[in-house]
Amino acid sequence: xxxxxxxxxxxxxxxxGRESECGEYVKKYGGSKVLIHYGGGSAVRSGLIDRVxxxxxxxxxxxxxxxxxxxxxxxxxVYKGIELCRNEGVDFILAVGGGSVIxxxxxxxxxxxxxxxxxxxxxxxxxxxxxxxxxxxxxxxxGSEGSPNSVITKEEGSLKRGTGSDVxxxxxxxxxPELTQTLPxxxxxxxxTDIMAHVFERYFTxxxxxxxxxxxxxAVLLTMVKETPRVIAxxxxxxxxxxxxxxxxxxxNGLVGVGRxxxxxxxxxxxxxxxxxxxxxxxxxxxIMPSWMEYVYKHDVNRFCQMAVRVFGCQMNFEDPEATxxxxxxxxxxxLKSIGMPINFAELDAKEEDIPALVxxxxxxxxxxxxxxxxxxxxxxxxYKIAVNAHI
Amino acid sequence: xxxxxxxxxxxxxxxxGRESECGEYVKKYGGSKVLIHYGGGSAVRSGLIDRVxxxxxxxxxxxxxxxxxxxxxxxxxVYKGIELCRNEGVDFILAVGGGSVIxxxxxxxxxxxxxxxxxxxxxxxxxxxxxxxxxxxxxxxxGSEGSPNSVITKEEGSLKRGTGSDVxxxxxxxxxPELTQTLPxxxxxxxxTDIMAHVFERYFTxxxxxxxxxxxxxAVLLTMVKETPRVIAxxxxxxxxxxxxxxxxxxxNGLVGVGRxxxxxxxxxxxxxxxxxxxxxxxxxxxIMPSWMEYVYKHDVNRFCQMAVRVFGCQMNFEDPEATxxxxxxxxxxxLKSIGMPINFAELDAKEEDIPALVxxxxxxxxxxxxxxxxxxxxxxxxYKIAVNAHI
Numbered sequence: 064x065x066x067x068x069x070x071x072x073x074x075x076x077x078x079x080g081r082e083s084e085c086g087e088y089v090k091k092y093g094g095s096k097v098l099i100h101y102g103g104g105s106a107v108r109s110g111l112i113d114r115v116x117x118x119x120x121x122x123x124x125x126x127x128x129x130x131x132x133x134x135x136x137x138x139x140x141v142y143k144g145i146e147l148c149r150n151e152g153v154d155f156i157l158a159v160g161g162g163s164v165i166x167x168x169x170x171x172x173x174x175x176x177x178x179x180x181x182x183x184x185x186x187x188x189x190x191x192x193x194x195x196x197x198x199x200x201x202x203x204x205x206g207s208e209g210s211p212n213s214v215i216t217k218e219e220g221s222l223k224r225g226t227g228s229d230v231x232x233x234x235x236x237x238x239x240p241e242l243t244q245t246l247p248x249x250x251x252x253x254x255x256t257d258i259m260a261h262v263f264e265r266y267f268t269x270x271x272x273x274x275x276x277x278x279x280x281x282a283v284l285l286t287m288v289k290e291t292p293r294v295i296a297x298x299x300x301x302x303x304x305x306x307x308x309x310x311x312x313x314x315x316n317g318l319v320g321v322g323r324x325x326x327x328x329x330x331x332x333x334x335x336x337x338x339x340x341x342x343x344x345x346x347x348x349x350x351i352m353p354s355w356m357e358y359v360y361k362h363d364v365n366r367f368c369q370m371a372v373r374v375f376g377c378q379m380n381f382e383d384p385e386a387t388x389x390x391x392x393x394x395x396x397x398x399l400k401s402i403g404m405p406i407n408f409a410e411l412d413a414k415e416e417d418i419p420a421l422v423x424x425x426x427x428x429x430x431x432x433x434x435x436x437x438x439x440x441x442x443x444x445x446x447y448k449i450a451v452n453a454h455i
Numbered sequence: 456x457x458x459x460x461x462x463x464x465x466x467x468x469x470x471x472g473r474e475s476e477c478g479e480y481v482k483k484y485g486g487s488k489v490l491i492h493y494g495g496g497s498a499v500r501s502g503l504i505d506r507v508x509x510x511x512x513x514x515x516x517x518x519x520x521x522x523x524x525x526x527x528x529x530x531x532x533v534y535k536g537i538e539l540c541r542n543e544g545v546d547f548i549l550a551v552g553g554g555s556v557i558x559x560x561x562x563x564x565x566x567x568x569x570x571x572x573x574x575x576x577x578x579x580x581x582x583x584x585x586x587x588x589x590x591x592x593x594x595x596x597x598g599s600e601g602s603p604n605s606v607i608t609k610e611e612g613s614l615k616r617g618t619g620s621d622v623x624x625x626x627x628x629x630x631x632p633e634l635t636q637t638l639p640x641x642x643x644x645x646x647x648t649d650i651m652a653h654v655f656e657r658y659f660t661x662x663x664x665x666x667x668x669x670x671x672x673x674a675v676l677l678t679m680v681k682e683t684p685r686v687i688a689x690x691x692x693x694x695x696x697x698x699x700x701x702x703x704x705x706x707x708n709g710l711v712g713v714g715r716x717x718x719x720x721x722x723x724x725x726x727x728x729x730x731x732x733x734x735x736x737x738x739x740x741x742x743i744m745p746s747w748m749e750y751v752y753k754h755d756v757n758r759f760c761q762m763a764v765r766v767f768g769c770q771m772n773f774e775d776p777e778a779t780x781x782x783x784x785x786x787x788x789x790x791l792k793s794i795g796m797p798i799n800f801a802e803l804d805a806k807e808e809d810i811p812a813l814v815x816x817x818x819x820x821x822x823x824x825x826x827x828x829x830x831x832x833x834x835x836x837x838x839y840k841i842a843v844n845a846h847i
Contacts, residue, residue, distance in 0.1 A: 064469075064470070064632075064693075064694060064697040064698070064701075065470070066469060066470025066471060066473065067469050067470060068466060068467065068468055068469070069466075069467040069469065070465075070466040070467065071463060071464075072463075072464035072466075073462075074460060074461075074462040074464075075460065075461040075462065076460055077456075077458060077459050077460070077461065077713070077714070078456070078457070078458025078459060079458060081458065240456075271694075272694040272695075272698070273694075273698070274677075274678050274681055274682060274698050275674070275675070275678040275682075275698045275701050275702045275705070278673075278674035278675070278677050278678050279671065279674045279705070281670075281674065282667070282670035282671045282673065282674040283667070283670070285666075285670050286666050286667040286670050289666055290666060290667075301456075302456060302663075302664040302665075303664075305456040305714070306456070306664070306665070306666050306667045309456075309667050309668075309713070309714070310667045313667070313671070313710075318705075318710075321469070321701070322469070322697070322701070
């Protein structure tokens with residue numbers, strides 16, 4: 064096991080109706096003037112924003128608000144948010160939404176206290192301080208409610224860049240599974256795929272003998288395999304929603320990756336798909352991840368057998384372990400298909416002839432992308448090619 | 456799933472040699488004058504205390520020290536520690552040891568800032584504030600390095616009382632698996648049993664459909680089932696020690712119990728054994744826990760089948776689920792025996808004729824102890840009786 068630090072100081076406030084307590088938690092964590100930051104109209108139409116305001120009012124917290132966060136949140140809104148916070152004397156950011164809203168909130172929180180252009184913090188400069196942040200989560204997917212990370216897109220040139228710092232971890236995150244019940248099945252499935260991908264990116268490692276982390280990864284994956292079909296079949300199933308929402312946090316606060324190397328190449332390969340075709344991140348991952356697995360499994364057949372047996376319930380074929388490894392990958396792809404995810408380029412409206420452009424944009428150049436298996440330019444082309452014709 | 460809060464703000468610093476960084480972490484978390492609190496001579500003889508002092512010196516941190524913490528830590532030493540801290544202007548407590556040292560440190564941390572007798576904080580009064588605390592862990596067992604709890608014994612009358620508060624959670628906990636390599640096999644096995652018991656007390660619940668917590672429980676248990684025999688056979692196996700040490704934290708920082716009712720009756724039944732016979736807590740649990748399981752399994756046969764199949768690898772007997780449940784309990788007891796634990800009264804030097812005294816001290820009276828299954832006076836007698844003659 065490699066040496067590591069694990070730090071997840073967020074207070075998670077989980078369950079039905081807990082958003083009505085957000086005023087108390089803002090107060091507990093020192094806020095007196097809040098920016099409520101959110102996305103489109105659904106948080107307003109559903110009455111959630113009103114309930115949040117009532118709770119803030121009840122605790123005597125002042126607030127201002129800024130909606131309009133888009134998927135792949137933009138730098139332009141972040142600049143607006145920073146200016147608003149400075150003008151209004153905001154001392155606490157409250158993100159009400161999913162990963163995009165939280166990431167935009169993190170950027171504002173850091174930008175307000177940064178003496179310069181906040182984009183520098185997404186271009187290599189370390190985030191040293193940030194306003195305190197709280198979250199009311201509405202989508203189980205990105206895990207940003209428990210992570211130190213944020214990804215922002217610069218409109219000019221469509222540059223997507225990330226940053227990470229423990230000061231960007233939210234002070235509290237309210238997770239009410241009921242808030243996810245109105246989410247359409249497709250988005251629910253995209254979120255579930257993202258959650259599973261966050262685990263798989265950590266599961267495929269070259270560090271040996273980290274059984275406890277393996278088992279924790281498998282715990283989250285097994286939960287997703289059981290609960291996702293239940294929630295697709297029955298969107299109002301609170302228990303299934305609750306299991307998925309908590310699994311989404313556990314998948315990405317760092318716990319299931321400690322003590323070993325990680326991969327993240329599938330996320331990289333996917334980001335180019337969603338950038339070019341404006342597809343959902345989870346949908347792109349459903350196309351890429353099993354294709355990546357098929358391309359790299361020979362690097363460690365036993366690890367893929369472990370996934371096949373422990374996560375997807377395959378019988379180990381002791382005479383032909385490769386068959387078991389491939390059976391596991393096939394079951395994963397069938398699972399994704401069964402919850403309504405695309406599994407190949409056509410189903411994503413992606414085109415084979417764009418592959419050179421995708422790999423060029425990925426920026427592999429003549430080098431290699433580090434990971435479970437290092438990938439050069441041709442490797443990336445080959446993985447996209449598997450994804451073109453993938454089927455079950 | 457029940458509503459819950461989960462909060463584990465401790466920074467965990469894990470791996471070989473990390474204790475050499477303790478000065479930096481004390482500084483990071485605001486300490487300038489430290490009380491180094493530890494137990495017997497082994498931490499001194501091994502050179503650990505000297506390494507800790509060197510690290511503090513290198514960071515310009517002043518310190519004083521107080522050794523002598525005994526298993527089942529006493530109020531008398533806590534009073535000494537509080538006085539010492541006040542006289543010396545200590546602003547940070549550094550616990551170097553296992554659960555007893557950490558619990559004693561938590562009591563001192565709270566006591567220093569309490570205007571009155573600290574014992575009131577162990578008699579129902581809420582702990583509102585405490586000096587910041589750091590930990591250098593030397594035994595994988597109690598989980599106090601990640602928990603908000605502390606148990607202290609009042610020498611006068613041998614009263615054992617606990618308290619819990621988020622302000623008692625350590626700011627950082629350094630977990631170096633190498634520090635546990637000198638631990639005798641028996642103590643290692645006692646620690647492993649305690650870790651598994653912390654999970655089982657949360658695993659047996661009456662709350663349905665909390666799959667994610669079930670799976671996280673099973674992740675820790677499966678890790679312990681795999682790694683404990685490895686470390687008993689080969690005490691210098693760093694990887695096995697590392698997996699166990701991290702599993703011990705995960706088992707008790709709250710994560711594997713969220714969203715549901717818990718039990719803790721085995722812990723209660725055991726405390727009377729260790730109080731009367733001065734046996735190790737883990738050894739007492741090895742005698743009690745399978746006996747408790749045999750007594751209560753009919754309350755939820757399927758849950759015991761789940762344990763049998765998922766944790767102990769039993770084949771489900773679909774024609775006779777009770778047989779599977781009992782097979783799982785039997786495998787657990789065999790496992791405990793295999794790692795050198797006692798499994799019945801005789802092996803613990805306990806006496807059947809003491810049972811009435813044990814139950815009287817447990818204080819059931821004419822009421823019931825809440826849990827997975829409520830236990831009255833006779834239930835407790837019967838569980839101890841099963842433990843008398845337990846065998847494999």
